[in-house]
Amino acid sequence: METTTKTGTLVEAEELLRARTHSPLVPLPIEVRGPEPNRQTPAVGQRTTRPDARTHGLGQTKYIDDFYVPGMLYAKIKRAGVASARITKVDTSEAEAMPGVVAVITGKDIPVNSFGPSLKDQPVLAHERVFHAGDGVAAVAAVTEQIAADALEKIKIEYEEFAPVLDPLESLKLETPGVHAPSANIYGHKLIKKGDIEKGFAESYRIFEASFRTQMVEHVPLEPHSSLAQWDANGRLTIHSTLGRITLGRADIARTLGIPMSRIRIIATVVGGNFGGKNEITTEPVIGMLAKKTGRPVKCTFTRPEEFYASTTRHPIIMDYKTGVTKEGKILARKVRLVLDGGAYCSWSETTLGKACILCAGPYEIENLVAEAFVVYTNKTMTGAMRGFGAPQVCFGYESHMDDMAKALGIDPLEMRLRNVLKEGSLSPTSQALHSVVVKESLLQAAKRFGWNVQGAGQGQGALP
Amino acid sequence: MVRVSLTVNGEKRDAEVPPETTLLRMLREAFNLTGAKLGCDVGDCGACTVIVDGKLVNSCLMLAGQVDGRDVLTIEGLATADNLHPIQKVFEEKGSLQCGFCGPGVILSAKWLLDQNPDPSVPDIRDALSGNLCRCTGYTKMIEAIQTIARERTV
Ligand code: FES
Ligand code: FES
Numbered sequence: 001m002e003t004t005t006k007t008g009t010l011v012e013a014e015e016l017l018r019a020r021t022h023s024p025l026v027p028l029p030i031e032v033r034g035p036e037p038n039r040q041t042p043a044v045g046q047r048t049t050r051p052d053a054r055t056h057g058l059g060q061t062k063y064i065d066d067f068y069v070p071g072m073l074y075a076k077i078k079r080a081g082v083a084s085a086r087i088t089k090v091d092t093s094e095a096e097a098m099p100g101v102v103a104v105i106t107g108k109d110i111p112v113n114s115f116g117p118s119l120k121d122q123p124v125l126a127h128e129r130v131f132h133a134g135d136g137v138a139a140v141a142a143v144t145e146q147i148a149a150d151a152l153e154k155i156k157i158e159y160e161e162f163a164p165v166l167d168p169l170e171s172l173k174l175e176t177p178g179v180h181a182p183s184a185n186i187y188g189h190k191l192i193k194k195g196d197i198e199k200g201f202a203e204s205y206r207i208f209e210a211s212f213r214t215q216m217v218e219h220v221p222l223e224p225h226s227s228l229a230q231w232d233a234n235g236r237l238t239i240h241s242t243l244g245r246i247t248l249g250r251a252d253i254a255r256t257l258g259i260p261m262s263r264i265r266i267i268a269t270v271v272g273g274n275f276g277g278k279n280e281i282t283t284e285p286v287i288g289m290l291a292k293k294t295g296r297p298v299k300c301t302f303t304r305p306e307e308f309y310a311s312t313t314r315h316p317i318i319m320d321y322k323t324g325v326t327k328e329g330k331i332l333a334r335k336v337r338l339v340l341d342g343g344a345y346c347s348w349s350e351t352t353l354g355k356a357c358i359l360c361a362g363p364y365e366i367e368n369l370v371a372e373a374f375v376v377y378t379n380k381t382m383t384g385a386m387r388g389f390g391a392p393q394v395c396f397g398y399e400s401h402m403d404d405m406a407k408a409l410g411i412d413p414l415e416m417r418l419r420n421v422l423k424e425g426s427l428s429p430t431s432q433a434l435h436s437v438v439v440k441e442s443l444l445q446a447a448k449r450f451g452w453n454v455q456g457a458g459q460g461q462g463a464l465p
Numbered sequence: 466m467v468r469v470s471l472t473v474n475g476e477k478r479d480a481e482v483p484p485e486t487t488l489l490r491m492l493r494e495a496f497n498l499t500g501a502k503l504g505c506d507v508g509d510c511g512a513c514t515v516i517v518d519g520k521l522v523n524s525c526l527m528l529a530g531q532v533d534g535r536d537v538l539t540i541e542g543l544a545t546a547d548n549l550h551p552i553q554k555v556f557e558e559k560g561s562l563q564c565g566f567c568g569p570g571v572i573l574s575a576k577w578l579l580d581q582n583p584d585p586s587v588p589d590i591r592d593a594l595s596g597n598l599c600r601c602t603g604y605t606k607m608i609e610a611i612q613t614i615a616r617e618r619t620v
Contacts, residue, residue: 049557056565057553057572059500059540066499146485222504222512222566222600272502272566273600304505 052270063272064226064242065301072228073102075287075300076148077125077136078155079310083164083379084179085130087137087157095140095154100147103293104155106138110285111258117248117280119187119346121180122382124256124285130159131179132344132379134309141290141298164379168318168341171376179344179377187342188350188375190357192429200333200368204324208405212321212397216341217314218307219386223272225311226301229287237288238265244278256285276385277311280347312384315352315375316341319360319397329411331420333368336360338394340375340383347384349375356390361429362398363439364420369429414447467530473498474542482529489513489524492539500540500569504598511597514570515539521577523596540569543576551614552576559610563601571597575611584615 055061092104107113107127114120126135138155142148165171171185178185201207227241237259243249246266254261271278283300291298302310317340324333338356342349357373406416421439428434446452466481473496480495487506492498492515504512506525513524516538544550552575555561562568571594578585578593585593590608599607 050560050563052565053557053560053562054546054549054553056562056568057549057556058544058546059569059572060546061565061568062499063502063566065503066493068494068497144483146483220600221564222510222598223502223564224504270564272564275600301503304507304509 061270063223063270064228064240065223065299067228067240067299069228069230069297069299072297072299073141073143073290073294074145074148075139075141075283075290075298076145076152077283077286077300077306077310078138078140078152078157079133079306080126080130080135080137080157080159081133082130082159082161083133083166084162085159086162087126087128087130088160089156089158090138091156092138094156095138095151098142098147098151098154100143101140101151102143102296103141103290104138104151105286105289105293109289109293110256112256115252115256115281115285116346117245117252117348117384118350120255121183121187122345122347132309132381134306134381135344136286136310139286139290139300141287141294141296166378166380168316168339168376168378171341171378172339172374179379183377185376186374187346187377188340188353188373190353190371190373192357192369192371194366194370194427194429194431195333195368197333197335197368197370201322201324201335204332205327206409207322207324208401208408209320209322210401210404212319212400214314214317214319214393214396216316216343216381216383217386219273219275219277219311219313220307221271221273221275221277224302224304224307225278225282226299227282227284227287228297228299229284229291230297231291231295236263236265237291238267239284239288240267240269241281241284242271242274242278243268243281243284244271244274244276245280248279249281249284252281253284253288256281257288275387276348276389277307277313279385280312282311309381311381312347312386313343313381314386315349315356315383315390315393317356317390317393317397319394321397321401323401323405325405325409327409329406329409329416329419331364331366334361334366334371335369336371336397338371338373340373340390341380342375342377343380343382344377345382346375347382348389349383351385352383352390354390355388356394358429359391360394360398362395362402363422364398364417365422365426366420366429371429414443414452417443469529469533471532471534472536474537474539480529484528484530486529487525488515488517488522488527488529488532488537491529492524492537495529498539498541502566502569504566509598510567511570511574512567514573514597516573516577519577519580521574521596538573540573543572550576551617552579552610555610555614556607559606559613561602561606561610567597567599567601571599571607575607575614578611579614579618583618585611587612 107125140151287298320337322335406413502512504510508526
């Protein structure tokens with residue numbers, strides 16, 4: 001790898017780093033302690049510096065796109081640009097004939113053209129069918145990135161377009177055509193039941209209903225996805241990648257390329273932001289195939305637009321809440337329905353669905369609860385892992401709902417929450433007994449610190465300092 | 466092809482590049498100076514920030530041919546590991562960078578600001594960093610760090 005710069009500061013920086021992080025050996029035997037639930041870790045309040053801060057500041061941290069290997073080719077991927085279609089004709093001949101273009105591949109060149117962290121429903125490159133506009137339909141390896149980009153324009157693909165399914169509530173209906181027919185559009189479901197909601201609603205002083213929606217969110221790591229593939233003389237593949245979950249990625253790469261995992265080495269270096277968006281493979285099998293076909297190292301870095309339409313995003317969720325309360329604002333029963341827009345592929349939807357469903361009741365003690373969640377396919381950019389896996393969406397739902405109810409009941413919103421929060425030993429929605437519960441203390445502490453006006457009960461607003 | 470002769474970090478450099486080559490690509494690919502990063506290639510993120518003749522520039526928006534005869538400073542020219550620029554030192558102490566990808570751009574913007582204005586207000590700092598996006602750390606610790614340097618310098 002030719003990565004060092006002429007000044008040699010990288011070597012100096014590394015030496016410095018070593019000196020800085022060197023710590024004296026811990027004397028043995030190490031004291032082993034059992035768990036002490038209420039003991040504060042001594043790490044709290046300590047100041048520390050990151051070991052990589054020095055190279056970051058010097059601009060000497062090497063990210064994947066900073067690597068160059070002699071003979072390396074640059075890959076670009078052509079995106080479908082249509083949400084739902086059948087590919088009727090593919091003509092790559094003009095692109096292949098361009099000077100500087102070394103190889104072109106399409107979906108038919110991928111040995112096993114499906115992958116995914118749970119359901120294997122995602123093609124590496126679309127073959128026959130396109131499921132969302134960001135699907136890759138062909139890939140080019142060329143001597144410069146510019147030539148590769150120009151070659152994409154010369155690839156001619158004809159489509160028979162279909163009406164896309166874009167609304168998750170439409171997708172939920174039985175009569176809606178399947179995005180991945182014959183598979184159903186609902187590909188994940190979870191139901192949580194606790195107590196007796198009919199009884200809870202019957203005993204309620206008032207019942208509130210509300211619906212909330214969140215939008216699709218992209219992680220936007222400042223560093224775009226990037227990977228670099230090289231085969232060695234013994235038929236082993238080394239991939240440098242921005243991939244966060246390398247072991248899982250290795251399994252997916254082995255599957256799609258049809259080679260054993262033992263022949264694949266993945267090197268993940270410093271990542272320029274992940275936030276959950278780099279948890280699964282994207283270009284790795286494509287460049288693996290291109291590198292195999294050309295016999296040369298191949299690198300592919302996403303453009304910023306590709307980050308938005310060809311990588312995962314946060315699930316939009318449509319949340320319907322129904323909550324029964326006493327006159328004093330104590331929640332007696334709650335029913336929630338969540339519909340997650342999964343986009344074109346499953347990715348980490350099952351994890352997200354599970355978390356959203358478990359957490360949608362909020363940090364509140366609710367004896368009678370029904371929470372049901374569905375995740376459906378649509379012909380949109382796929383959704384996947386992102387910080388919190390569904391938790392931020394439902395938090396927006398249950399807290400907005402809480403504010404609305406507090407206002408309608410004339411109760412201070414903080415007070416309303418304090419009357420309902422989980423306590424030591426409370427049962428979670430899945431009836432797990434909870435310990436080390438400090439919701440009340442946290443709320444009071446927060447209210448004090450940012451100057452929430454408890455006196456202004458019923459106003460539904462805080463006093464700004 | 467375009468011939469370009471310029472000064473980079475105090476050294477004379479020459480390159481022959483295709484006319485569409487940006488300053489960013491020339492720095493990264495022809496000179497192997499990978500400190501300036503490609504985050505968006507359209508002038509939105511500031512990861513590619515460098516200083517050209519004393520002016521802050523998004524190097525993804527400048528053609529290599531435009532810097533012929535000019536003076537370019539990249540993050541690699543700012544300091545060495547044992548002789549850090551004060552900004553780098555304080556950024557390190559304050560934890561102003563997490564993944565670090567935005568770092569080279571942010572630090573050069575901060576340097577440019579402190580060169581112009583040794584005692585910037587918070588709005589001045591925000592203004593100077595407005596062209597640099599950070600997705601991990603956020604801006605609070607960067608602003609704190611820049612204020613600290615300004616204070617230390619003016620004492
Ligand atoms: S890469 Fe130049 S501004 Fe983003
Ligand atoms: S530290 Fe990651 S983008 Fe700023």
